[in-house]
Amino acid sequence: MDVLAIxxxxxxxxxxxxxxxxxxxxxxxxxxxxxxxxVSVGQGAQQQAQxxxxxxxxxxxxxxxGTVTRGGMRMGWGATKTLIYDDMVxxxxxxxxxxxxxxxxQSSAQVVFENDNWATQLSGTEPQYFSIRTWLFQEGAxxxxxxxxxxxxxxxxxxxxxxxxxGATDPxxxxxxINNLPFKVVGVLAAKGxxxxxxxxxxxxxIVPITTLQKKITGQNWLRWIVVSAVxxxxxxxxxxxxxxxxxxxxxxxSGQDDDFMVRNLADMADLADQxxxxxxxxxxxxxxISLLVGGIGIMNxxxxxVTERTRExxxxxxxxxxxxxxxxxxxxxxxxxxxxxxxxGIAFGLAASYVITQTLQWPVLVSPAAILAAxxxxxxxxxxxxxxxxRKAARLDPxxxxxxx
Numbered sequence: 001m002d003v004l005a006i007x008x009x010x011x012x013x014x015x016x017x018x019x020x021x022x023x024x025x026x027x028x029x030x031x032x033x034x035x036x037x038x039v040s041v042g043q044g045a046q047q048q049a050q051x052x053x054x055x056x057x058x059x060x061x062x063x064x065x066g067t068v069t070r071g072g073m074r075m076g077w078g079a080t081k082t083l084i085y086d087d088m089v090x091x092x093x094x095x096x097x098x099x100x101x102x103x104x105x106q107s108s109a110q111v112v113f114e115n116d117n118w119a120t121q122l123s124g125t126e127p128q129y130f131s132i133r134t135w136l137f138q139e140g141a142x143x144x145x146x147x148x149x150x151x152x153x154x155x156x157x158x159x160x161x162x163x164x165x166x167g168a169t170d171p172x173x174x175x176x177x178i179n180n181l182p183f184k185v186v187g188v189l190a191a192k193g194x195x196x197x198x199x200x201x202x203x204x205x206x207i208v209p210i211t212t213l214q215k216k217i218t219g220q221n222w223l224r225w226i227v228v229s230a231v232x233x234x235x236x237x238x239x240x241x242x243x244x245x246x247x248x249x250x251x252x253x254x255s256g257q258d259d260d261f262m263v264r265n266l267a268d269m270a271d272l273a274d275q276x277x278x279x280x281x282x283x284x285x286x287x288x289x290i291s292l293l294v295g296g297i298g299i300m301n302x303x304x305x306x307v308t309e310r311t312r313e314x315x316x317x318x319x320x321x322x323x324x325x326x327x328x329x330x331x332x333x334x335x336x337x338x339x340x341x342x343x344x345x346g347i348a349f350g351l352a353a354s355y356v357i358t359q360t361l362q363w364p365v366l367v368s369p370a371a372i373l374a375a376x377x378x379x380x381x382x383x384x385x386x387x388x389x390x391x392r393k394a395a396r397l398d399p400x401x402x403x404x405x406x
Contacts (some may be wrong), residue, residue, distance in 0.1 A: 011337065013045050024302045025342035027295025028382065032346025032375045034291050037353040043280075044364035059099075060132060061240055062264040063091070063226040063247070075360060080221040080260045082251050085210075088226045097239035098119030100229045101208050102129035103371040107218050111206060112177040113165040120161050121205045122178065124213025125227075130156075132229040140172045140187035143209055151211040155183040158203035159191040179217055183208065203280045240265050290376055295342070296382035299335050304391035305329065335387020345374055 015021075050261050109122035126140045129135075143154045155176065162171055171185045183206075190200040215222055228243065230236035235334045240263050247253075247261050260374045317327065348373075354365045 019294065020302060021338060024198060024298055024340055025295075025345065027291065027298045028339055028342030029295075029346040029349055031292030031295045031382075032343045032379050033349030033353055035375050035378070036347060036350025036367070036371055036397075037357065040350070040354045040365045040367045041357060041363060043368055043371070047364060047366050060266045061230060061236060062266070063087075063225055063227040063228060063243060064262045064264070065222070065260075081220075081248075082260050084221070084225045085223060086248060087250060088175055088223070090246060091226065091228060091243055095239060095242040095322040097230050097242055098228055098236040099231045100128050100132050102126050102132055102227050103225075105213055105218065105220060105222075105224045105229060106127065107213065109163060109178050109206065109217070111161065113164060113174065114397065116150040118161060121156075122213065122217070123205060124210040124217075125206045125207060126210055129207070129227060132227050136190070138188045138190040138191040139170070140185070143186055148209040148211050149278040151215050153181060153183045153212060153216075154186045154208065156187040156189060156207045157185055158189050158205040160201055160230060161205040161206055162188050171287050172383045178206065180378050181216060191344050200334065218280055228324065236265050240388075292378060294380055296386040297385060298341075299338055300390060303331060303335055304393070305392045306334070307390050327394050331391035331394045332384065332387050336383040337392065339379045339383030339387075340376075343376050347375065352373070 063083070065080045070240075081127065085103055088101050092101045093099055103126045104123060106121060106123045110122060111118050111120055126148050127145055130137075130142050137156075138159065140156075141158060143152065146152075155178070157165075157176075165171070165176065166174070171188055174185050175182050176185060177183070189203065189207075228239065230239040234288055243263050244259070247263075248259065251260055253259060277339050318324075350365060357363050358365045
């Protein structure tokens with residue numbers, strides 16, 4: 001029999017029981033919609049995590065002061081004072097995989113502007129720090145290398161500091177007091193939000209020249225950290241090895257001794273975040289797929305009922321020349337049609353659910369064409385898998401017994 005004729009017969013059979021067909025498709029609709037919505041949520045979370053890590057810097061490595069053992073007690077990270085400015089210069093000069101580096105130190109500070117004050121983190125660095133971390137400016141610009149060399153009292157502030165100190169006032173050119181020292185605001189950083197790695201507010205910060213911080217505020221001549229940009233993400237692992245070997249040699253650390261510094265590769269954090277997000281997506285998709293399984297069982301049950309109701313029809317068709325293959329194809333196509341129509345409606349339901357999630361919960365959602373295609377293929381597979389047994393049962397009916405069925 002012609003396949004198109006079989007499809008027309010299947011469509012007429014489904015149309016005779018519109019309510020039953022609609023209820024049967026409901027499981028597929030919910031299943032496909034849930035898969036698309038949940039995968040979109042998972043992929044949206046994955047994309048957001050990658051964007052947050054990318055916002056921390058391009059191909060970045062973090063070199064920090066390390067731990068040390070004193071009096072039998074192992075101190076925490078940041079306890080050593082061996083990381084110095086010359087280490088940063090050596091990293092730039094002697095590590096081929098490194099494209100740029102910036103020194104850094106930090107302290108806490110109480111900042112005052114007119115009648116308002118705010119407690120925040122105070123960091124000292126050099127101008128290349130902003131390009132290494134790919135931090136953009138909302139207003140103004142960075143301080144210059146001349147400001148670093150002269151230990152000028154200039155500052156770049158984050159968005160959180162701006163809101164709490166200045167409100168609607170334009171901060172550029174204004175003077176704030178940091179630990180009773182006057183600083184001119186030269187730039188405001190664009191908002192970056194919460195750090196994906198540490199969970200801290202990246203906008204609650206004031207950045208000044210490293211020399212100003214060391215000479216006028218902390219009195220320290222060592223560095224808390226050095227941020228490094230590798231020539232590429234792939235080269236970041238080579239850069240990590242080169243920096244480790246260089247600093248061990250410069251700090252005269254013998255074989256078997258612990259490092260007095262630490263080197264963290266942002267690429268490792270990005271890979272870990274990506275793996276966690278993928279696992280999260282798979283988990284959500286697996287949970288949502290259960291509803292597809294339930295929908296498939298519903299299709300099988302309804303098709304078995306349909307075979308029983310249409311036993312006499314099957315007997316008549318076989319009596320006038322229909323083969324077992326023709327009968328099996330008819331019922332199998334009915335099951336596939338139910339799945340595909342339900343899948344098409346489920347796609348629309350999933351897209352609508354994704355939009356609602358974005359608008360109401362403000363969650364990041366990324367609708368993937370691959371997820372839509374997978375849902376359609378899965379719904380077709382469900383129709384074939386759960387429709388095969390009822391179709392096979394219909395094809396194996398004895399024509400004579402079928403004609404006698406009341």
